[in-house]
Every structure is written in structure tokens, then in C-alpha cells.
Amino acid sequence: MIRIKAGVPHRRRPRTSSRRSRCALTLGLPTVWGAVAISYKFGCPLAEQNGLGARIVTSAVFFAVGTGLILHVRRALLRELRQARKVAGAAQSVLLRPLPPRLAGLNVAAAQLSADRGAAIGGDLYEAVATEHGVRVVMGDVRGHGLAAIGTVAAVLGSFREAAHDEPELGHVLGRLDRALARHLRERARAEHPASGLDPDNPVAEEFVTVLLLEITGDGELRAINCGHPWPYLLSEQRVTPVSRAEPLPPLGPFPLPTDLATTDCGYLRPDDSLVLYTDGAEDARDTKGRFFSLPQALTEAVRDRPVSPQAILRTVFTALLHHTNGRPTDDIALLVLNNGRAQQRTCSGARGGDISGSAARARATTTHPQPTTHG
Missing domain, CATH: 3.60.40.10 (PPM-type phosphatase domain)
Known part of the structure; x- marks a missing residue:
């Protein structure tokens, strides 16, 4: 009994840390992308220029930032969808179990x-x-x-x-x-x-x-x-x-x-x-x-x-x-x-x-x- 109780917290730590890591990635990556865009806009001299080349570079930077945010959100949504389908499959096997x-x-x-x-x-x-x-x-x-x-x-x-x-x-x-x-x-x-x-x-x-x-x-x-x-x-x-x-x-x-x-x-x-x-x-x-x-x-x-x-x-x-x-x-x-x-x-x-x-x-x-x- 003592070994079983002692082993339970040890097995749960990786799950807790894994959830914290996913939460940090979910919140951290959009923050990083936003910081990159703001830093470029206010800290890079090229962003203050009005020439055609400068505008192309600025548009490319913001396009890359927006694409990164969209891909990150898409991956998060797909991950949640896979989890929801896994839960639904488990519920189905219990409720309407295979004959x-x-x-x-x-x-x-x-x-x-x-x-x-x-x-x-x-x-x-x-x-x-x-x-x-x-x-x-x-x-x-x-x-x-x-x-x-x-x-x-x-x-x-x-x-x-x-x-x-x-x-x-x-x-x-x-x-x-x-x-x-x-x-x-x-x-x-x-x-x-x-x-x-x-x-x-x-x-x-x-x-x-x-x-x-x-x-x-x-x-x-x-x-x-x-x-x-x-x-x-x-x-x-x-x-x-x-x-x-x-x-x-x-x-x-x-x-x-x-x-x-x-x-x-x-x-x-x-x-x-x-x-x-x-x-x-x-x-x-x-x-x-x-x-x-x-x-x-x-x-x-x-x-x-x-x-x-x-x-x-x-x-x-x-x-x-x-x-x-x-x-x-x-x-x-x-x-x-x-x-x-x-x-x-x-x-x-x-x-x-x-x-x-x-x-x-x-x-x-x-x-x-x-x-x-x-x-x-």
C-alpha cells in the first residue's frame, strides 16, 4: 500500500508538467510573434521609410507574422479536435458498446x-x-x-x-x-x-x-x-x-x-x-x-x-x-x-x-x- 501511494504523485508529475508546457506554448508563441511585429515596426529604421522596397519588406514581415499566428491557431484547434474525437470514441464504446x-x-x-x-x-x-x-x-x-x-x-x-x-x-x-x-x-x-x-x-x-x-x-x-x-x-x-x-x-x-x-x-x-x-x-x-x-x-x-x-x-x-x-x-x-x-x-x-x-x-x-x- 505504501509503495502504491508513493508512486502515484511521481507518475502524475510528467502529466502536470506536460499540461503546463502546452499552456506556455499556447500563450507564448502568439506573444513572441506579436513582439516581433511591434519590434520591427518601432525599432527597425527600414519600417520608417516610404520607399517601395521598404514597403515590400514591411508587408513580408507582417505577412510572415500573420501566417505564423494562423498556423499556430490551426494546430491548437486540430489538437483540441483530436482530443474531442478521442473522448467521443471512448464515450461511444461505453454507451453504445460493440456487440x-x-x-x-x-x-x-x-x-x-x-x-x-x-x-x-x-x-x-x-x-x-x-x-x-x-x-x-x-x-x-x-x-x-x-x-x-x-x-x-x-x-x-x-x-x-x-x-x-x-x-x-x-x-x-x-x-x-x-x-x-x-x-x-x-x-x-x-x-x-x-x-x-x-x-x-x-x-x-x-x-x-x-x-x-x-x-x-x-x-x-x-x-x-x-x-x-x-x-x-x-x-x-x-x-x-x-x-x-x-x-x-x-x-x-x-x-x-x-x-x-x-x-x-x-x-x-x-x-x-x-x-x-x-x-x-x-x-x-x-x-x-x-x-x-x-x-x-x-x-x-x-x-x-x-x-x-x-x-x-x-x-x-x-x-x-x-x-x-x-x-x-x-x-x-x-x-x-x-x-x-x-x-x-x-x-x-x-x-x-x-x-x-x-x-x-x-x-x-x-x-x-x-x-x-x-x-x-
Whole structure:
């Protein structure tokens, strides 16, 4: 303990001195350039002459001083921009963390396309976790953009990551999400009180979140609760169909949840079938003539050649989306693809002389190394 405490200040000194050095350079270089210009103007006899040669020299000196100042400011701004992007990337990896490529026998891929150029995080959210109740997935869309939307995304995702493991019923998971969102909105309402002097872009009274909760059991049965979100598409034998056409519940936020939260049976995710969850920005994307993007048509094109990987589906859909919008989508777009690869897993395990089932199968499926998802 003594060595650890003694070593901490010693490691921090270089960081402190480094910050002081950068601060000195930031303030010192413009001062030096300004001193050079003033010294030349008032101390050099050539600057007092009115001849053509003297004027050329004076203009060259001040041009060099101005160029040096501009370059110095540019380097400082680029340094701050790189630091901001590094912080945004770290925040994105924590908030909208990359999904593992395989989850309890399911092949997984997800991607996000932001409408704001250079934005790392938008108002879309998704997560998939393997639990003792099955693989549970959330896909949602927060109204609006900016820091307020990011705070709402953090509140909903944080609640889901805990409730998905704790709650045996999918309706109880949704109840936890609703309570977490209500707490978050109450805290925002206090922060946005007129006495605070803030002018929020997205008032709390107008805030809502569309949420789709999905549960995939060990035998591929699909159960869902939908609060104002588009239904996923099921890709089976080159057929693209919605998993359900039932009327969804209202989005979270404006209205209280009903007391009886029954799940919707959505059939089965059979071996080699794929499930595509998405936010409404995909189907609301328009071209220059105002025509909407046809997501079912793009998915049909994606599954024309089999077998199809989730990564190939994402590439096909996002390529078609960017072509349709001429590279300028007007809304955030998120896609999450789940492919049932459990048949291949059973085949491989049988060839090795054993079968994997129950908790052993889940343990083996979740020990693969995660790879970063492709964002926008």
C-alpha cells in the first residue's frame, strides 16, 4: 500500500508538467510573434521609410507574422479536435458498446449511420445480452438529437443491461425501463427550470422513446413487446416479412404503461433465418424526388445469395441507403441483425464427439472475443 501511494504523485508529475508546457506554448508563441511585429515596426529604421522596397519588406514581415499566428491557431484547434474525437470514441464504446459477433449461438452484427456529419453517437439505441431467460434485445429511438438525446439513451440502456438479467418477465423489464426514463426526465426538468437560465432544444414535455423488447429462447421462439417502434423483419428462405402486424403500444414517456403487459408471440427464428431490427430512419429516408427508401426490397436483395451473414446484410442495406439518399441521410439510422447459427453449432459439436447444451452452450458462445461494430 505504501509503495502504491508513493508512486502515484511521481507518475502524475510528467502529466502536470506536460499540461503546463502546452499552456506556455499556447500563450507564448502568439506573444513572441506579436513582439516581433511591434519590434520591427518601432525599432527597425527600414519600417520608417516610404520607399517601395521598404514597403515590400514591411508587408513580408507582417505577412510572415500573420501566417505564423494562423498556423499556430490551426494546430491548437486540430489538437483540441483530436482530443474531442478521442473522448467521443471512448464515450461511444461505453454507451453504445460493440456487440459480440456471436451470442448464445446467434450470429450478431449492428451498425449505426448518423445524420450529423462527424457525430459519434445519435439518438438511436440497441443492445443484445445473453441471459438465463434467453437472448434479450432492445432497439429504440429517442426523439431529437444532441446531448439531451444522449442522456436519455444512457438512462434507457443502463436500465436494460441490469433488468434483462434480473427480471424473468419481459413486461417487468419494460417497467424498469419506463421508471428509469421517468427518473431521468424528472432530473432534466429540474435542470431545465426557467430559474436555471437554460434554453433546451428538446423540452422534457416533448420527450419520448420508442422501444422494442425482444426475447429469443433456446429453441428460437420469439416474444416481443413493442412501444411505438417498427416491427422487425424476418428473413426466411428469401422471404422478407414483418414478425408481427399487431398494433404497438404508445412510446415511453408521454403515457403510463398499461397494468397488463402481455408479450406478442412472433413465431420462431429457425436455423439459418435472420432477424433485422431497425429504427424508423431507414424507412423514412428519401431521395431527391421525395421517394421513401424500400427496406424490404433491399433486404430481399441481401438474402438472394445464401448463406447470408449478418455483416453482408448490413453492407447491402447501408450501401443501398447511401445511394438512395445521395450520401446525405436526414435522420439517424441503426440496424441490428441476428442470424440463427445454432444448427451449425450443433453440427460442429457433434463432429467432435459431444453435444453442447444448457449453460455449457451459453458459456462457450459468450467467450468469443468481441469485435467493434461498424458505425455510420
